[in-house]
Amino acid sequence: MGTMHRYLTKTRFKVGHECPTKLYFYGKPEFGNNNSDSAFLHALAEGGFQVGELAKVYHEGGIQIETLDSEEAIKETAKHLKRKSVILYEAAIKFQDLFVRVDVLRKTDDVVELIEVKAKSFDPTEEDPFYNKRELKKGIKKIHSEWEPYLLDIAFQTHVVRGAFPKWKITSALMLADKSSEATVDGLNQLFSLETDSTGRTRAVANPKVKKTDLGVQVLTRVGVDEEVRLIFGQEFDGKSFSEYISCLSAAFTQDKMIAPLVGSRCKSCEYRIDNLKKQSGLKSGFETCWSHAAKFSTKDFERPLVLDVWNFRKSDNIIKNGRYFMDSLEEGDIEPRPRPGDAGLSNTERQWIQITAATKEGKRPYLDHAGLSAEILGWTFPLHFIDFETTMVAIPFNKGRKPYEQIAFQFSHHVFNADGTIEHKTEYINREQGKFPNFEFVRALRLALSNDSGTIFRYAAHENTVLTQIRHQLKNSSELDRQELIEWIESITKSCDDSIDKWEGKRNMVDLCDIIKRYYYHPETHGSNSIKKVLPAILGTSEFLQNKYSHPIYGATNSIQSKNFQDWSWIKKDAKGVVIDPYKLLPPIFSDLDLETMDSLITEGSLADGGAAMTAYARMQFTQMSEAERNRVSKALLRYCELDTFAMVMIYEYWRFEIESRQRKAA
Numbered sequence: 258m259g260t261m262h263r264y265l266t267k268t269r270f271k272v273g274h275e276c277p278t279k280l281y282f283y284g285k286p287e288f289g290n291n292n293s294d295s296a297f298l299h300a301l302a303e304g305g306f307q308v309g310e311l312a313k314v315y316h317e318g319g320i321q322i323e324t325l326d327s328e329e330a331i332k333e334t335a336k337h338l339k340r341k342s343v344i345l346y347e348a349a350i351k352f353q354d355l356f357v358r359v360d361v362l363r364k365t366d367d368v369v370e371l372i373e374v375k376a377k378s379f380d381p382t383e384e385d386p387f388y389n390k391r392e393l394k395k396g397i398k399k400i401h402s403e404w405e406p407y408l409l410d411i412a413f414q415t416h417v418v419r420g421a422f423p424k425w426k427i428t429s430a431l432m433l434a435d436k437s438s439e440a441t442v443d444g445l446n447q448l449f450s451l452e453t454d455s456t457g458r459t460r461a462v463a464n465p466k467v468k469k470t471d472l473g474v475q476v477l478t479r480v481g482v483d484e485e486v487r488l489i490f491g492q493e494f495d496g497k498s499f500s501e502y503i504s505c506l507s508a509a510f511t512q513d514k515m516i517a518p519l520v521g522s523r524c525k526s527c528e529y530r531i532d533n534l535k536k537q538s539g540l541k542s543g544f545e546t547c548w549s550h551a552a553k554f555s556t557k558d559f560e561r562p563l564v565l566d567v568w569n570f571r572k573s574d575n576i577i578k579n580g581r582y583f584m585d586s587l588e589e590g591d592i593e594p595r596p597r598p599g600d601a602g603l604s605n606t607e608r609q610w611i612q613i614t615a616a617t618k619e620g621k622r623p624y625l626d627h628a629g630l631s632a633e634i635l636g637w638t639f640p641l642h643f644i645d646f647e648t649t650m651v652a653i654p655f656n657k658g659r660k661p662y663e664q665i666a667f668q669f670s671h672h673v674f675n676a677d678g679t680i681e682h683k684t685e686y687i688n689r690e691q692g693k694f695p696n697f698e699f700v701r702a703l704r705l706a707l708s709n710d711s712g713t714i715f716r717y718a719a720h721e722n723t724v725l726t727q728i729r730h731q732l733k734n735s736s737e738l739d740r741q742e743l744i745e746w747i748e749s750i751t752k753s754c755d756d757s758i759d760k761w762e763g764k765r766n767m768v769d770l771c772d773i774i775k776r777y778y779y780h781p782e783t784h785g786s787n788s789i790k791k792v793l794p795a796i797l798g799t800s801e802f803l804q805n806k807y808s809h810p811i812y813g814a815t816n817s818i819q820s821k822n823f824q825d826w827s828w829i830k831k832d833a834k835g836v837v838i839d840p841y842k843l844l845p846p847i848f849s850d851l852d853l854e855t856m857d858s859l860i861t862e863g864s865l866a867d868g869g870a871a872m873t874a875y876a877r878m879q880f881t882q883m884s885e886a887e888r889n890r891v892s893k894a895l896l897r898y899c900e901l902d903t904f905a906m907v908m909i910y911e912y913w914r915f916e917i918e919s920r921q922r923k924a925a
């Protein structure tokens with residue numbers, strides 16, 4: 258039987274470095290954790306499992322330390338390390354109460370290389386990629402925050418292995434997805450199929466016949482990081498040396514002692530800040546434990562709006578440090594609302610102040626700038642088009658000629674709102690084929706869908722613009738016969754990104770509905786979030802117009818709203834308390850073992866936050882063995898979700914239109 262020794266591992270060290278108090282909650286089932294499936298789903302969505310296996314094939318001839326039992330793995334590793342020269346995968350090494358499994362360890366005599374494999378993109382042409390450029394200009398070498406977790410991870414491993422084998426000459430490296438490298442073979446991912454064993458552990462299994470020579474040009478690159486590791490060894494962490502810092506975290510974890518919480522803005526997105534639903538299911542909130550302890554919160558205090566939750570508020574840490582925790586303690590002077598320079602609508606500071614007053618002083622009424630929004634709406638041309646994309650970026654390219662982490666656009670949905678008020682779900686696209694590069698077909702289908710008129714096109718947030726500009730770039734480097742036409746069309750509906758060398762703004766440049774919301778609308782129930790998944794339920798809960806209209810099964814009904822995936826559907830259903838149920842929750846789950854919210858909460862970078870579920874579903878379709886029936890079921894579920902994403906935009910538009918017209922009628 259395996260021992261239950263409480264080792265500080267590299268994952269636990271990472272958690273402890275984010276916030277030392279988290280180590281106390283880590284792994285305790287009584288504390289709810291919003292990230293519980295996070296590492297797994299991230300790896301699944303990005304193809305991280307395959308990266309690990311690919312790295313092993315690149316280091317051919319190694320021995321895998323199979324067992325998951327720490328003590329057994331340590332013994333087995335020690336046995337193999339007696340050899341003069343050996344490559345080990347998942348080598349298990351302990352030092353004091355620290356324990357690591359090294360992805361790839363290469364040993365020749367006493368010269369040992371530790372390689373940590375990461376599904377992270379790396380540009381080998383960039384100068385000083387690991388350092389903060391602004392500090393570097395001042396002559397200071399400071400690790401860039403983007404790279405810190407990866408470099409701390411390998412530094413931790415180096416510390417442990419050095420402690421265990423002081424006589425070894427150790428070098429450290431990261432193995433990363435090389436952004437500049439083009440795959441020279443098709444279907445690399447398919448050589449590593451994902452399998453789930455009897456214990457529920459998912460891993461990629463390389464086709465046993467795969468040889469390094471079958472893999473073409475290497476898409477992972479080994480980057481030596483000895484200099485960065487040395488820098489970390491010489492740095493101070495909370496006033497301690499790196500090794501003292503590790504000992505301190507390790508002692509707390511081994512003895513199961515809670516390190517006193519230092520509450521601040523980082524608590525906002527802490528994984529131990531669980532919602533009421535999780536609490537009602539009996540789980541404890543680590544967040545509440547910390548704030549009761551450090552800020553002496555009573556049970557009632559947790560119901561009060563917190564400074565922490567003011568949208569985009571950089572000063573929150575200082576204010577919290579001074580013991581002001583609640584939004585009602587904020588004054589106008591703390592925010593200093595200033596008008597938006599040279600543009601219509603709310604500035605960020607004005608919006609923050611509206612959030613604070615709506616949460617604390619004026620009850621729960623939404624803010625709507627009728628005049629500003631009416632002026633915007635007047636500039637829009639019918640028919641209105643609402644589009645939404647589902648995309649992904651995977652570490653190992655699916656196809657020959659493609660690079661790691663290139664954008665892949667695999668699905669879109671398209672609704673139309675006509676001048677006569679009729680609505681239709683007009684077009685959709687999905688790629689179901691495994692290993693296909695769908696982007697050019699995707700953009701042709703989109704162009705066809707949007708080229709019948711010159712109506713205004715709406716997107717939600719920057720994502721659709723970013724993706725189209727990336728496809729434009731891919732087209733430029735392609736030999737597609739219609740590439741010039743497609744490039745010109747993309748330019749006609751987009752705007753060049755800030756970092757683009759080519760500059761353009763299309764005549765029919767898409768309107769960002771999220772930006773319109775930020776400037777003219779605020780609903781207190783969104784608690785400062787502008788995600789469409791928060792905005793839509795808030796509006797549906799408020800708008801009697803939408804409630805009346807969509808409580809009838811008119812969606813997908815004959816002679817009513819045309820839909821491609823729904824029939825006689827009512828979007829408004831209420832729970833036992835009469836509260837409108839979030840329409841996303843009315844849809845059947847994409848997978849029975851993962852709910853939408855868990856999947857979406859995982860991929861939180863930028864505008865991809867709302868696409869986590871689709872990315873995960875697509876990854877499963879691409880990477881796992883799936884029957885045709887299951888593939889059909891998943892595609893249908895994806896089509897329904899994406900259709901709701903664009904219909905959500907239609908409903909927001911309808912709600913505004915109704916509010917503005919009602920105001921105009923009253924004024925007349």
Ligand code: SF4
Binds near residue numbers: 278527528
């Ligand atoms: S709530 Fe704050 S102090 Fe507590 S574990 Fe989370 S981040 Fe750390």
